[in-house]
Amino acid sequence: MFTGIITAVARIAAVHALGSTATHGKRLVIACPPTYVDDVGLGDSIALNGACMTVTSIDPAQNQFTVDISAESLARTAALAQTGTINLEKALRANDRLGGHLVSGHVDGVGNVTHFSQVGESWELHVLAPQQLAKYLAYKGSITVNGVSLTVNQIRDTPAGCQMSINLIPHTVQNTALRTLTTGSQVNLEIDLIARYVERMLQSDPQQTSLPER
Numbered sequence: 245m246f247t248g249i250i251t252a253v254a255r256i257a258a259v260h261a262l263g264s265t266a267t268h269g270k271r272l273v274i275a276c277p278p279t280y281v282d283d284v285g286l287g288d289s290i291a292l293n294g295a296c297m298t299v300t301s302i303d304p305a306q307n308q309f310t311v312d313i314s315a316e317s318l319a320r321t322a323a324l325a326q327t328g329t330i331n332l333e334k335a336l337r338a339n340d341r342l343g344g345h346l347v348s349g350h351v352d353g354v355g356n357v358t359h360f361s362q363v364g365e366s367w368e369l370h371v372l373a374p375q376q377l378a379k380y381l382a383y384k385g386s387i388t389v390n391g392v393s394l395t396v397n398q399i400r401d402t403p404a405g406c407q408m409s410i411n412l413i414p415h416t417v418q419n420t421a422l423r424t425l426t427t428g429s430q431v432n433l434e435i436d437l438i439a440r441y442v443e444r445m446l447q448s449d450p451q452q453t454s455l456p457e458r
Contacts (some may be wrong), residue, residue, distance in 0.1 A: 245336045245348065246391075248386075249420075250331045251421070255275045256273070256327045256330055258327065260272075268312050269317070272310060274310065276332065278330070284302055287299060288331065290335070293324065293331050294388050295317065296335075297313060306450075315458070321351050322432050323355045331390055331391075344386075345382040345436060346437045350434060354433065355431050356432075360427060366414065367414075374433075380439040380443070381399050382399065383396060385439070390422060393430060397410060429435045
């Protein structure tokens with residue numbers, strides 16, 4: 245589990261193919277800030293732009309670690325198949341503060357940035373989410389964009405999808421890779437975990453979900 249509070253801005257330094265066909269995945273080399281990997285172990289979970297990945301090797305001397313990402317994951321996420329700046333978050337510890345909201349690290353869809361500009365001291369970000377995610381998005385609800393826990397300020401349903409407006413304070417822009425976004429950028433989206441369960445409860449037949457008598 246994660247919280248959507250970014251712990252480092254890092255870089256995909258290299259991408260290596262794990263095979264010669266489209267069914268093979270990639271090995272990513274992640275270059276981190278100094279000391280970031282000091283408490284990281286093999287098999288640990290780290291979210292890369294909101295996508296939970298498993299650490300497969302660590303090089304503390306170079307401040308690097310690697311992850312292997314499958315072709316399926318590459319097909320369902322954005323900006324993880326090429327070099328570039330990314331957000332990192334280490335998995336939540338049981339005694340950590342829950343500063344954002346509960347995040348699973350499973351990307352639900354890829355959105356498209358339709359607007360990103362400074363307004364006063366803050367920044368306004370518009371993202372067009374896939375139509376199938378529209379029912380999970382609500383005014384003042386939570387959304388994870390490239391791993392960052394954010395609050396939805398406005399929503400507007402369109403034939404092309406759900407248009408979200410999000411306000412970013414200067415701290416968020418300065419301390420995450422969201423600052424690199426431009427119109428047309430693709431972003432990883434994860435809906436609020438609680439919304440998944442609400443939908444399931446609304447769809448379920450109470451007679452089918454009752455616990456068996458003992």
